[in-house]
Amino acid sequence: MIACLSVSEVTHRYGETVALDEVSFDVGTGERFGLLGPNGGGKTTLFRLISTLMQPSSGSVSVFGEDVSKNPEATRRRLGVVFQHTALDDQLTVEENLKTHAALVGLSGAEASRSVARVLDTFGLSERAKDRVKTLSGGLARRTDLARGFLHHPELLLLDEPTTGLDPIARRELWDALDRIRRTNETTQIVATHMMDEAERCDRIGILDHGKLVVIGNPENLKAKLGTETLWLETTNPQALTEQLKKTLAVDSRIVGGSVLVEASQPEMLLPKIYEQLSGQIEAASIRKPTLDDVFVAATGRAFQESEVRGQGSA
């Protein structure tokens, strides 16, 4: 597999703040790669670097072997970007918007018309082509913006939280569209998201936390690494419970978001023993299959939702 994107030892600082800290990974051609992490984790910074809008403090980013900082023009020709906010003009129609961007990406008159007709069809927008963008629903506007990013058949498509603010139906339609262009055009897709179910749709995911890439891998494999089942205990005093577990049963455990996560290969065997010894301290216990939330927890020591709230504000 040829590396479509190669990020190598990238560090980026805004003044004193370290936004990315020695991040390295590759994304193969045709792969769908998910970037997960709380706000402030470094996703936006990484996207700016890949999309030629910024240069890293150190390290390098290359797209199809070309260094993005040294030759941004080469990257721009092969890159399509869908930002968190749609790059559309409300006062212009769907078709006018697409024509504008077709010209910006360098398509000539006839090519542009063909390309606009093609994406209108691909993204199911043909019937709304003559409508002004301000009359579209949020989901349709997003799809129009996706069509915009796809006008010049980019080999690498960057999507920065493409479903933010969409209802479940619109979200599914957008993902269906992404699946469609993936099947027909072999576009490499890099998707930043906070949605765990969206991350599940990726071939591989990377978790960015405090500027570090803490986990990378296939979602199924990452979950399997945590075992087939995980054991969670609810208690009023998590600190005391972890100490008790170590002392009385020689079992390792961690406090995660107020709950205790017990390290166990066979939790269903362990749970009765814990109850025998420590039932007084336990309010509830659950055994469940690991989710990507658990992968996040295992990698960062925090629950994803918790870090979301804490991480608000900084990009």
Added chain:
Amino acid sequence: MIRTIRTLWYREVIKFIRDRSRVVGALLQPLGFWIVLGFGFGGTFQMPGAQNGDMPYLEYLFPGIVALILLFTAIFSTISVVEDRQKGFLQAALVAPTSRLAIVLGNVLGGATLAVVQAALFVILAPLVGLTPTLAGLAIILLASLLTAVGFTALGFTMAWWLDTTRGFHAIMNLVLMPMWFLSGAAFPIDGAPAILQLLMKLNPAFYCVELLRAGFYWPTGSAGSPDVVGIEILLTTLFATATLGIATWVVRRPLFG
């Protein structure tokens, strides 16, 4: 390159035309300014120097209002830069494989076109104050308008590049625009001003724009400018427009984020 320029130019113009409140405001505001200032100061204003002594203030102010339209429309058209940044259009344009100069030129020429068309609509009213420019005079007015509009749109573009909010945009632009217009000779002639103001006026690029416009209205007679002076004014306004375009392009070539 040409395609990008044409597309961005067209986008600026079409967005303006489809925004009815902007069209109405742009047409009526300068008219109101001219009437209020003109009649307000008309009774007390006395031109310095014997030969101009009998010029009515409404007539003196007329080329100044043309400059006002050019400066304000040109500068305020660049609020689209701030909006485009908020919406993501700017990022999309910068990620596109197209020349940075073309992005600047498309935006600037779009804003400049709006300014020149509005100024031209106002110039039609010139006979109301007894101003009937010759054909050559009209050519000078058009050239002056183009150079002024391009220069100030490019200046606004550069300033807007650094601003994140439309509120900040209004604050900064008014801070720059008001003194520039008042010290341009648009509202009062340089001859009667104190020495320090005269110096500031001569350092103000808008001053040469207004002088050139004024020369156009009276060409080839009138005291506003001999051919030599007009030549120098054309040179200076051209330099101003070229310099601001150059700075705007330099700014856009730098990475968007730091």
